[in-house]
Amino acid sequence: MAIEIEFPDGSKATFPEGTTGLQVAESIGPRLAAAAVAAKIDGRLLDLTRPVTSGVFEVVTEATEEGRSVLRHSAAHVLAQAVLSLYEGAKFAIGPAIENGFYYDFDIGRPFTPEDLERIEEKMAEIVAADQPFVREEVDKSTALEIFADQPYKTEIIESVDESEVSGGDVVSLYRNNGFVDLCRGPHIPSTGRLKAFKLLRTAGAYWRGDEHRPQLQRIYGTAWESKKALEEYLHRLEEAERRDHRKLGPALDLFSFPSELGSGLAVWHPKGGLVRTLIENYSRETHADHGYQLVATPHVAKANLWETSGHLDFYADGMYPAMELDEHDRYYVKPMNCPFHVLIFRSSSRSYRELPLRLFELGTVYRYERSGVLHGLLRARGFTQDDSHIFCTRSQIGTELQSLLDFVLMVLRDFGFTEFEADLSTKNPDKWMGDPELWDEATDALRAALEAAGLDYTVAEGEAAFYGPKIDIHIKDAIGRRWQLSTIQLDFSLPERFDIEYTTSENTRARPVMIHRALFGSVERFFGILLEHYAGAFPMWLAPVQVEIVPVADRHLGYAGDVADRLQAAGLRVQIDETSETVGEKIRRALTAKTPAVLVVGDRDQEAKTVGLRLYEAEREERGVPVGDVVDRLTRLAQPPR
RNA sequence: GCCGGAGUAGCUCAGUGGUAGAGCAGCUCACUCGUAAUGAGCAGGUCCGGGGUUCGAAUCCCCGCUCCGGCUCCA
Numbered sequence: 149m150a151i152e153i154e155f156p157d158g159s160k161a162t163f164p165e166g167t168t169g170l171q172v173a174e175s176i177g178p179r180l181a182a183a184a185v186a187a188k189i190d191g192r193l194l195d196l197t198r199p200v201t202s203g204v205f206e207v208v209t210e211a212t213e214e215g216r217s218v219l220r221h222s223a224a225h226v227l228a229q230a231v232l233s234l235y236e237g238a239k240f241a242i243g244p245a246i247e248n249g250f251y252y253d254f255d256i257g258r259p260f261t262p263e264d265l266e267r268i269e270e271k272m273a274e275i276v277a278a279d280q281p282f283v284r285e286e287v288d289k290s291t292a293l294e295i296f297a298d299q300p301y302k303t304e305i306i307e308s309v310d311e312s313e314v315s316g317g318d319v320v321s322l323y324r325n326n327g328f329v330d331l332c333r334g335p336h337i338p339s340t341g342r343l344k345a346f347k348l349l350r351t352a353g354a355y356w357r358g359d360e361h362r363p364q365l366q367r368i369y370g371t372a373w374e375s376k377k378a379l380e381e382y383l384h385r386l387e388e389a390e391r392r393d394h395r396k397l398g399p400a401l402d403l404f405s406f407p408s409e410l411g412s413g414l415a416v417w418h419p420k421g422g423l424v425r426t427l428i429e430n431y432s433r434e435t436h437a438d439h440g441y442q443l444v445a446t447p448h449v450a451k452a453n454l455w456e457t458s459g460h461l462d463f464y465a466d467g468m469y470p471a472m473e474l475d476e477h478d479r480y481y482v483k484p485m486n487c488p489f490h491v492l493i494f495r496s497s498s499r500s501y502r503e504l505p506l507r508l509f510e511l512g513t514v515y516r517y518e519r520s521g522v523l524h525g526l527l528r529a530r531g532f533t534q535d536d537s538h539i540f541c542t543r544s545q546i547g548t549e550l551q552s553l554l555d556f557v558l559m560v561l562r563d564f565g566f567t568e569f570e571a572d573l574s575t576k577n578p579d580k581w582m583g584d585p586e587l588w589d590e591a592t593d594a595l596r597a598a599l600e601a602a603g604l605d606y607t608v609a610e611g612e613a614a615f616y617g618p619k620i621d622i623h624i625k626d627a628i629g630r631r632w633q634l635s636t637i638q639l640d641f642s643l644p645e646r647f648d649i650e651y652t653t654s655e656n657t658r659a660r661p662v663m664i665h666r667a668l669f670g671s672v673e674r675f676f677g678i679l680l681e682h683y684a685g686a687f688p689m690w691l692a693p694v695q696v697e698i699v700p701v702a703d704r705h706l707g708y709a710g711d712v713a714d715r716l717q718a719a720g721l722r723v724q725i726d727e728t729s730e731t732v733g734e735k736i737r738r739a740l741t742a743k744t745p746a747v748l749v750v751g752d753r754d755q756e757a758k759t760v761g762l763r764l765y766e767a768e769r770e771e772r773g774v775p776v777g778d779v780v781d782r783l784t785r786l787a788q789p790p791r
Numbered sequence: 792g793c794c795g796g797a798g799u800a801g802c803u804c805a806g807u808g809g810u811a812g813a814g815c816a817g818c819u820c821a822c823u824c825g826u827a828a829u830g831a832g833c834a835g836g837u838c839c840g841g842g843g844u845u846c847g848a849a850u851c852c853c854c855g856c857u858c859c860g861g862c863u864c865c866a
Contacts, residue, residue, distance in 0.1 A: 260795090351860085352794075352862070353793070360863055364794050406857090466864095519864070521792065521793070522792095522862095528864095633865090670866040671866045675866090701825055705823095729823070730824090731829060738827090752825090769826090
């Protein structure tokens, strides 16, 4: 019986039964066949070597995300094959493709060393050179259990196969190449020779099935690409990320440091970092004040009783620093969140519907006892300052409040130079929620409507919400394409109840307000770290700690340099004169190394003509003989804050 | 917290049981220079901390602290 195939462009073709995906691709063109790594029928991925069935047929090529994922998955198999052939008695667990690469988890009774990695990579190269075909096989579970009798992790996967993704029913699929066989759903590239560019990157410990109570395996991470060029580009991106690492840039630019004397995850801010941070914080306070928020302040500690009422001691105790015992009756906790304090401000007087929405804002410094292994510079610290607000509103105000809030968030993030956003909408976890189900639905709909009104791309994270309410997380894309979660908007139906807060309605009845927790930067520290990496240390001029460095050519120009500095300072710019007795080249090098946005060189000719030499960090070349008045105007414009 | 790696001058690093080193940065002096490193000199160390082995420890062993890569968790 003939097979009828429809191509993505709508055209149709008929092939004899048993035709493989590869043969179909060849019929379209030899170049397509050479780039093909898998076939897709009605959206289902299939090995190229398998016979196709009727349906919508698509060739998956190697330079697509889907194609790379097939390559990487096959690379993981070759990795496992290499490890099993090199290490007697090695156990192998799982090895999926991941973003930018792949990994495989093993147990060889000891960790891998860098030398092991080299040996394994060589072995993998041999397997690739041998161009071994991947052969798919389907067997029933009992046969599979026999094949993997000496592989406890594979055995466990086979036994749980109903829930696993390997296959359905009693049949599991295997892939063989040479003597190596692995349990796998597929698809795979036709043969190992199609792996053109791969590299093992690092090893790390990883728990079996991600559970810290189960055995720890040794994971090998690698990357694989469709070409040597793509691999090189990826490795270059990794280097670029390393170059931008805020943990290197921060101390190098004298912004902040993490003295070990303080303890893990606790930073001190040096004058330059403190200045930038203050600029960010001032922007935040002023912008909030301009958008209907009222600024409040709350202490760093509170009695155990407060945290009992709020539920933190029940649900969040692990994340809190241990109690300070003042005497046997008074236990105080350092705050891990600001919300209970803001609730108390709400409750400090009787509230009318006329006051709602009531928006309380605070740059609130909190401390969380993060597990030592998760700390990561400013991005994950133990002490940090949230740009935290709690909005108390009526149930019917939720929708409009969320819409204006989302506009506000995007405005703020754009002000800091971010242009690409995505959101996650976390919905009710059916096993873990509290409150009124109708309120949940209403609020979730309101969040969705706000996302759509803002035109934001979002994905729904089904069941990911906290027990107390649904939320939106906003991610930005940075200068090198990395995604970072910044803002979060969370609805809370729990705290108003726990603290029993109410307002008086227009009908003179009492009603419970809804709370919205929201942070735009998330934390000032984390935001600062992300900004630093986004700009690779070269802040936009309004945030640069030193905006202008003046370089006198010789000592006799110091007086004129001072005059120019005065003019710039009077215009509100942050100026510094390099008075050291270095060469002009060296002084410029220093200023540029410090990523100063503007360098002004002044010498005899400038002093004579009342001009400066202007070199902008972003510009390729300097300009000479620019009149001082012009420089003041231009730099003032460049240094203009976003609002 | 767990697994692995690391910690020597402010920074980057050399030094595998026998007198602690280099480059950069810093300071002093000379040079006064037109767009990414002028030269000379000086100073700088609890070799992460504590304990042990040894005639002798930066080096070997044990415990702890901090950092890095992951797991897990998250702003």
